Amino acid sequence: MSRSQDSTPSWPTATAAGTGLREGRVLGRDIKRVDGPAKATGRAGYGHDQRPANLVFAQFLCSTTPNAEFTLDLAPALAVDGVVDAMAVAEGKTVHLGQPIAAVAAVSPQAAAEGVRALAQHGLEVTVLPHAISIEQAMAEGAPAVRRSGNVGRVRSSDEGDVEAGKQEALDAGGVVLTRTYEVPVQHHACLETHGMVVDYSGGEEATIWASVQGTFAMHDGPPEYLELDPSVVHGRVEHMGGGFGSKFGVGVEGRVACQLSKRLGRPVHLFMDRETEFHAAGNRSGNRVTVTAAMAPDGRITAMESDSLRLGGLSGGSYAGLPYVYTVANSKSAMRSVHTHTDGNRAMRAPGHPQASFGMEGILDELAYANGVDPLTARLANLPEDEWNGVWRRQLERVAREIGWYEHEHRTAPGPHEVVGANEVVVGIGFGLSVWGGGGSRGNEVELRVDRDGRVSVAVGTQDLGTGARTLVSAITAEEFGLDTGQVSESIGSTRLGRGNMSGGSVTTASLAPAVKDAAHKMSVVLLAKAAEATGVDVAELAFAEGGRVTGGGVDIAWKDLCSRLAATGETTHGSWVRELQDSGVHGAQAAKVAVDLVTGHVEVLEMVCMQDIGFVLNHLAAKSQVQGAMVQSLSYALFEERLIDADLGLALNPNFESYKLANSTTIPPMKVLFDPEDERGVIGIGEPPAIPGAAAIAGAVHNACGLRLASLPLTPDKVLMGLEELRARG
Amino acid sequence: MSNQRSGDRGLSRRDFLRGGVAVGLGSAAIGAPADAAQDRSDDSTGESGRARRTKGKTEIVLRINGSDRRVEVEPRTSLLSALRDFASPPLTGTKLVCDGGNCGACTVHVDGRPAAACMLLALDAVGHELRTIEGLGTPEEMSPLQQSFCDHDGMMCGFCTPGMIMSLTAELDRNPKANEEQLRAACAGNLCRCGTYPQVFEAALSVAKGGAR
Numbered sequence A: 001m002s003r004s005q006d007s008t009p010s011w012p013t014a015t016a017a018g019t020g021l022r023e024g025r026v027l028g029r030d031i032k033r034v035d036g037p038a039k040a041t042g043r044a045g046y047g048h049d050q051r052p053a054n055l056v057f058a059q060f061l062c063s064t065t066p067n068a069e070f071t072l073d074l075a076p077a078l079a080v081d082g083v084v085d086a087m088a089v090a091e092g093k094t095v096h097l098g099q100p101i102a103a104v105a106a107v108s109p110q111a112a113a114e115g116v117r118a119l120a121q122h123g124l125e126v127t128v129l130p131h132a133i134s135i136e137q138a139m140a141e142g143a144p145a146v147r148r149s150g151n152v153g154r155v156r157s158s159d160e161g162d163v164e165a166g167k168q169e170a171l172d173a174g175g176v177v178l179t180r181t182y183e184v185p186v187q188h189h190a191c192l193e194t195h196g197m198v199v200d201y202s203g204g205e206e207a208t209i210w211a212s213v214q215g216t217f218a219m220h221d222g223p224p225e226y227l228e229l230d231p232s233v234v235h236g237r238v239e240h241m242g243g244g245f246g247s248k249f250g251v252g253v254e255g256r257v258a259c260q261l262s263k264r265l266g267r268p269v270h271l272f273m274d275r276e277t278e279f280h281a282a283g284n285r286s287g288n289r290v291t292v293t294a295a296m297a298p299d300g301r302i303t304a305m306e307s308d309s310l311r312l313g314g315l316s317g318g319s320y321a322g323l324p325y326v327y328t329v330a331n332s333k334s335a336m337r338s339v340h341t342h343t344d345g346n347r348a349m350r351a352p353g354h355p356q357a358s359f360g361m362e363g364i365l366d367e368l369a370y371a372n373g374v375d376p377l378t379a380r381l382a383n384l385p386e387d388e389w390n391g392v393w394r395r396q397l398e399r400v401a402r403e404i405g406w407y408e409h410e411h412r413t414a415p416g417p418h419e420v421v422g423a424n425e426v427v428v429g430i431g432f433g434l435s436v437w438g439g440g441g442s443r444g445n446e447v448e449l450r451v452d453r454d455g456r457v458s459v460a461v462g463t464q465d466l467g468t469g470a471r472t473l474v475s476a477i478t479a480e481e482f483g484l485d486t487g488q489v490s491e492s493i494g495s496t497r498l499g500r501g502n503m504s505g506g507s508v509t510t511a512s513l514a515p516a517v518k519d520a521a522h523k524m525s526v527v528l529l530a531k532a533a534e535a536t537g538v539d540v541a542e543l544a545f546a547e548g549g550r551v552t553g554g555g556v557d558i559a560w561k562d563l564c565s566r567l568a569a570t571g572e573t574t575h576g577s578w579v580r581e582l583q584d585s586g587v588h589g590a591q592a593a594k595v596a597v598d599l600v601t602g603h604v605e606v607l608e609m610v611c612m613q614d615i616g617f618v619l620n621h622l623a624a625k626s627q628v629q630g631a632m633v634q635s636l637s638y639a640l641f642e643e644r645l646i647d648a649d650l651g652l653a654l655n656p657n658f659e660s661y662k663l664a665n666s667t668t669i670p671p672m673k674v675l676f677d678p679e680d681e682r683g684v685i686g687i688g689e690p691p692a693i694p695g696a697a698a699i700a701g702a703v704h705n706a707c708g709l710r711l712a713s714l715p716l717t718p719d720k721v722l723m724g725l726e727e728l729r730a731r732g
Numbered sequence B: 001m002s003n004q005r006s007g008d009r010g011l012s013r014r015d016f017l018r019g020g021v022a023v024g025l026g027s028a029a030i031g032a033p034a035d036a037a038q039d040r041s042d043d044s045t046g047e048s049g050r051a052r053r054t055k056g057k058t059e060i061v062l063r064i065n066g067s068d069r070r071v072e073v074e075p076r077t078s079l080l081s082a083l084r085d086f087a088s089p090p091l092t093g094t095k096l097v098c099d100g101g102n103c104g105a106c107t108v109h110v111d112g113r114p115a116a117a118c119m120l121l122a123l124d125a126v127g128h129e130l131r132t133i134e135g136l137g138t139p140e141e142m143s144p145l146q147q148s149f150c151d152h153d154g155m156m157c158g159f160c161t162p163g164m165i166m167s168l169t170a171e172l173d174r175n176p177k178a179n180e181e182q183l184r185a186a187c188a189g190n191l192c193r194c195g196t197y198p199q200v201f202e203a204a205l206s207v208a209k210g211g212a213r
Helices: A036-040 A109-123 A135-139 A163-172 A216-220 A223-227 A252-265 A275-281 A354-372 A376-382 A390-404 A470-482 A509-536 A560-565 A621-640 A695-707 A718-731 B013-022 B027-039 B079-086 B144-151 B161-174 B180-186 B197-208
Strands: A056-062 A068-072 A083-088 A100-106 A124-128 A156-160 A176-184 A196-200 A207-211 A234-237 A269-272 A287-296 A302-312 A331-338 A426-437 A447-451 A457-460 A489-492 A544-546 A550-553 A556-558 A572-576 A587-598 A604-613 A672-676 B058-064 B067-073 B107-110 B113-116 B129-131
Touching: A036 B144, A036 B161, A056 A109, A056 A252, A056 A275, A068 A100, A083 A109, A083 A252, A100 A109, A100 A252, A109 A124, A109 B079, A163 A176, A163 A287, A163 A302, A163 A331, A176 A354, A196 A252, A207 A216, A207 A223, A207 A252, A216 A223, A216 A234, A223 A234, A223 A252, A252 A269, A287 A354, A302 A354, A354 A376, A354 A426, A354 A695, A376 A390, A376 A426, A390 A426, A390 A587, A390 A604, A390 A672, A426 A695, A447 A509, A457 A470, A457 A509, A470 A489, A470 A509, A509 A544, A509 A550, A509 A556, A509 A560, A509 A572, A587 A695, A604 A621, A604 A695, A621 A672, A621 A695, A621 B197, A695 A718, B058 B079, B067 B079, B107 B161, B113 B161, B144 B161, B144 B197, B161 B180, B161 B197, B180 B197
Parallel strands: A056 A269, A207 A234, A302 A331, A457 A489, A604 A672, B058 B129
Antiparallel strands: A056 A100, A068 A124, A083 A100, A156 A331, A176 A287, A196 A207, A196 A269, A287 A302, A426 A587, A447 A457, A447 A572, A544 A550, A550 A556, A587 A604, B058 B067, B107 B113, B107 B129
16 A cells, blocks of 8 residues: 555565565455456356357368378368358468368358268369478488478577587596486377467457457457458457466457358357367477586586487477576586477477476486486586576575475485385485576556546456466456455456556566556555645645555544545546566576376375565465465476377377366366565566476486486386386396 | 366256156147257157158256246257257356366356256256256355355456356355365366465365354
8 A cells, every 4th residue: 555655656565474475455465366257157258258149150171191292172061050160261272280271160060060071072083292390300311391491490590609629627636427318298288278269350440359368459360351351340259268477468260260251151150179189289388308528526516518409399399498408517518409390389388498498407417417416406506597586596495405304304315216115115305497488577458447436436447367377466466556356447458449458478467467456556645645635635745545545643543435525527547557666577486396206107206395485575365375285286297298109101190189288287286385586686587488397307207216217208207117116127 | 186077977858858847848848858868869750750860950948047948059059058059048158168178168057966068968958957057156156165256366367267166166065064075075076277275275174164244
């Protein structure tokens, strides 16, 4: 609750007794999601749920081969009862498995599916061409060209210090040099609401689109041209959306086709991908293979690192944060290339490139540490960057180590046994990982705040809520300013008719949005306190908002309703935009995982995970904790279960469904602890990406610590564990 | 998988017909689903001697959240599609995610037991008491579990939430003092991509312990 004399808005500065973290009356506490009741009762309207009158349902026919030429006859689809339209989406050639070839629109989803089947069976002639699915196929001599520029992208390299001297330094000191290859598979975003939208255009002056996208205003990028309408009459809406994780920045091919069908038919069109299409035509986290040679001195310092990595982004370039990751290595050399395959292009996914790099970095660090007889925590502390963040990571690492029981753990400088000793078929291990991310905001949100004469408060901005709690913070920041509750503020988001909002991606939302809302609220408080001063004759410097929207100070106490009744008939409106000083950038985190490895079955169970993270001022503890835990769950899922499988010889998708593409479920979730760093005094920073980075590497490290088995690839499935243990036993 | 499929319950043709009569449908309405039911076991002519019907629309009455609702469906229409695409007004709280019984997002109650609405034909649901998320509580008057989901932040994007709540409600109805293991088992068939499981367990446990009542 700010005072009018404050020339600039600021976040609450009081400190909570238990945690040492800053808190306000509303902010800095557990704030319940304002759309919780709508979501919990099934009333929240997602794009998938929109049912305008006269709606038709559309579906894609997709390529079942990676590389092919085809001819298409739409007649078989049009002959199906209930089908109202069909159109080609690709022209004569498909270049990736699952590529949309055609779309069929019908009066029911069943008729649309039947139309798609009819096309597949009777309307499609396919000439299968040679394909490249695996790295080996793509890099082979005479491989079919995936992109005109070739199957291997340009090398991006870096070179610092003297790698050979670094290796020699370690060896001279009695250290070790190791070479290892680490691989991570392609992971799917697996948004529960698939990509798609409902386009309601009946040929008139206006169109409405409800899309499942990460940026409301993405609906003005493409659809106006497809519909041949001015953006001002294309109303994009995304009040709720069922998950994006980086894959839903634009309206995509589904947006183009939905608009075109709607325009052709003069009817609203519902086009949401079916689950199988979603798996192969809606993006993914790129896979990666890195070969790394590194040297460590007996004191735990990595003295040299040389890496060669291949990014597997299908038709796109893939992403990889590069080695060394987070840790500082004085002498390092890296080369990075993308290898293209006949699979759909990767898209951003929660900290693009970082979990991949983390898996290799933490992996080689553990291997070098144990080879030197150094414990992995000491080795991590020995390689932290010598910059201002050194102390942050240090205290985070030490804290998560303490929380997870590292200091009492049996196997620290050497891993536990890979043989069953006595009756001990299950061995327990602990692993660690670090993360880094930006999370700062930028200009772009335009917030409008209005207070009416009857005391109603409404705040509006076109931004979207991916489930992060963006909607709630719009309401909560406004409520905090006047001493109100979130229930007394009505917020509107998710519409192109409201003020501009940034896209949500790269953890930029909170640091972009929160300052703009705060700015509008602060400006309003200045206006309202001036009114109070004018009415009471008390110096405005003495007045401030107190609980319930009362204005107190200088011996006066004015109720919110009374204050608002003094406003003009039109009420008061303020506009907020981004304030750099209210946010910051650059976050750091450490995670620890404890696992149990069954030496007989190869089963890995995660027993516990701990995360410590700095994110500046924590606006909403409930939502921030959910966000971090959610990222940890996704990391666990990446570590143990997820892998896109394609038969490289046949070019056949093997697991485009939730039956065989496994996600973590309720039976695999360990207790999770989330700690926010109380020494972080900065403004708000985004939290979406960083906690999604180190979990998988920490789990792999825990398996290593438990039984000496460093699995070189994710996921850590029982078959790999058993084969790895077999090799360890053979080596003796 | 915790979700009871219709097959587990042995929804026989006889049950189905009895159910049809019990809700007092006219003979024409009973006749069409009966034909569809026969298709699964009989050849081109059923016991009644009438021609086999695998296509075409049929008006059925579904008992949803305590009210009878007339819905025009085809024999191939799933209960999920009937709710979302054919009921008027549509009941879209029940979500379509995988359409293959793998994710639990479309969980509804059939005679009090959880079932994946995507794995059940609308015709087979005739005569059964159906409950969807819309029948549990309203935003103004939520069920204890719905309230607890809000209190513990048992949701993020919210797309799995109706299914989660239906699975856990069925468990808590059957076993009001369910422990964490039982609650985890009850929602083992419900996938959440945002990873809200820890908060979901807290929310459900709190109700089992009487916390949110």
